[in-house]
Amino acid sequence: MHDARPFEGTDSYIAGEDLRTSVNVAIALERPLLVRGEPGTGKTLLAEAVAESLGTDLLVWSVRSTTKAQDGLYVYDTVQRLYDSQFGDGDPSDIRRYIRMGVLGQAFQADRRVVVVIDEVDKADIEFPNDLLWELDRMSFHIPETGDTVTAATRPVVIITSNAEKELPDAFLRRCVFHYIAFPHPEQMAEIVRVHHPGLDERLLTAAVEAFYVLRRMDALAKRPSTSELVDWVQALVVGGIPPERVLEEMPFLGVVLKKPQDLDAARRAMAVGGNGTFR
Amino acid sequence: MFEGLFHALRRHGVPVALDEWLTLQRALDAGLAGSSLAGFYLAARAVTVKSEAHFDAYDTAFVEYFAGLEASGPDVDDRVLEWLREHPDALGVSPEQRARLDAMLSHLDLDELRRRFDERLRHQTEAHHGGDRHIGTGGTSGMGHSGAPTGGIRVGGPGRHRTAVQVAGSRAWREYRQDATLGVREFGTALRRLRRLSSRLDGPADELDVDATIDATANAGGALDLVFRRPRRNSVRLVLLLDVGGSMDDHVHLVDQLFSALHQTSRFRELTVRYFHNCVYDLLYHDADMDRSRTDSTRALLGSLTSEHMLVVVGDACMGPSELALPGGCIDWHTYNEEPGWVWLERVRARFTHCAWLNPVPEVWWQHTHGARTLQAVRRLFPMYELSLAGLDQAVDHLMTRAA
Known part of the structure; x- marks a missing residue:
């Protein structure tokens, strides 16, 4: 068993008690940690923070719609081998030269415990998680081309993020420790913005956070703004030299917060209808 | 331990399986609950609940189970034992599951389990010198499972004990309930068969056509000639x-x-x-x-x-x-x-x-x-x-x- 309470968050990543517990349970039980939450709640940053806090390396496997489970284990570069056999640059009789490890393969071969993040697992094909069940369970896979079996000497910490766009298979879920990152409360949000903008005028911060939550509460939004939009917005407000009292009244640079034209229209209509007072 | 919570979870529609329950026991054995009900609340949730849509049901079940224990105060020992006596098959496990459970619990049978439970409770009373202010008997008797091996049953005081139940009782996850999502995956799997693969569609030809490559290479007298094709798409x-x-x-x-x-x-x-x-x-x-x-x-x-x-x-x-x-x-x-x-x-x-x-x-x-x-x-x-x-x-x- 590893040390108790290894993960406490880092200077730049604030983790609540619930998140710390989930991370530590996952690490201690050697189960993958499935992290879900709205976009912009810092799911990927969490993996970085865990790696930093454990003082180890982070390997990122960004999943795309065309990603296959095999890609994360190893790729057998047949084309290179054929070329080599033709042009004699290397020794094509050694298949091992043409086996390239994927992210999981690298993690299994690492000489110490590393952190692997399988980012946005829901983007891949619906069967993708099932294809990784065995490998994540056993932390081991077989390479038929060479007859080798790659087994993790130290089981990596696996963090899987998902935007909840797809339902993940039950068998996969049963093996994971689950954590849902809730959208931060205004106080937490202010704390997060302070980390990104040290030395920010407190009055501007308060005004921006208040305006941000007013916008988020609007019903008609197609895409609700998230943390990263607020951080960018504060940046814009600072650069634009907007005084705090004008933030709520005018909502300057609204395009930084709301990305869809219809959302911008809705917000402007709401401001126009009631004047500044009722918009709150 | 906490079978009652397991059943409460199932009753409230959290699809927790025996696997996950055994994982939770491992987590408790490893002391991950931090010997407090608040810690247990979080650890158990991380292991047993796999969707934010079920957080609210978890809270409801948690309150139902622990509020009952909390209210009953010191009588809880008898109540739990009595409950165990009355429901020897409470877990409702199949022989096969039972065998696995036994293996996990080092072949403890129910009597042995009960004896240890007894022992542990006794140990706890002594450790507390009958401190009746520690209302968290319900919590700590359970916590005893995780903390007892080292004797380190720290009772965080009634305040902490109540915290978890209060947190659960506030039902902050209510709006995340979405009873409708069940079955989406099943539908998705059925719809996957709705496809006609064709390589005649647009897109880059980036897939190695092995057969054509062999033919082309043979025709070229052994000089390698790679042939690529478009991947087949729906x-x-x-x-x-x-x-x-x-x-x-x-x-x-x-x-x-x-x-x-x-x-x-x-x-x-x-x-x-x-x-x-x-x-x-x-x-x-x-x-x-x-x-x-x-x-x-x-x-x-x-x-x-x-x-x-x-x-x-x-x-x-x-x-x-x-x-x-x-x-x-x-x-x-x-x-x-x-x-x-x-x-x-x-x-x-x-x-x-x-x-x-x-x-x-x-x-x-x-x-x-x-x-x-x-x-x-x-x-x-x-x-x-x-x-x-x-x-x-x-x-x-x-x-x-x-x-x-």
């Missing part, structure tokens, strides 16, 4: 027509599931979604809220189709007979249809070689439901299937055989 274009509003409101969950599944499995070459109310007429809506400013002409849509298009209609086909039979029969009073709905349905039907109608009304009711007359008529025109997993399977089968 060539199916799907037109989805959804009936919304009115009698369809009853089925909104089911239709939502299908809709999510379609979007998730969207490996289709093209997916066109249009909405109608009760029957298809000359205009189709872009959105489910039937905004009249965002419509398409049905004729234009039908005119843009290719032979790769398949049609899936989702609707209950229950309407007033006049909506099918009369000009101007459309249920929306502000629209006037020159041609009766039936003409439009026939027109749509004729345009597709592959089509299926999914009906959220269970098939057994089709003869008797309030719109049975129109339903039977529509059914003669469109191959109709029940919108259920089995029905969807049949519909996909039908679409694929037509496609062959």
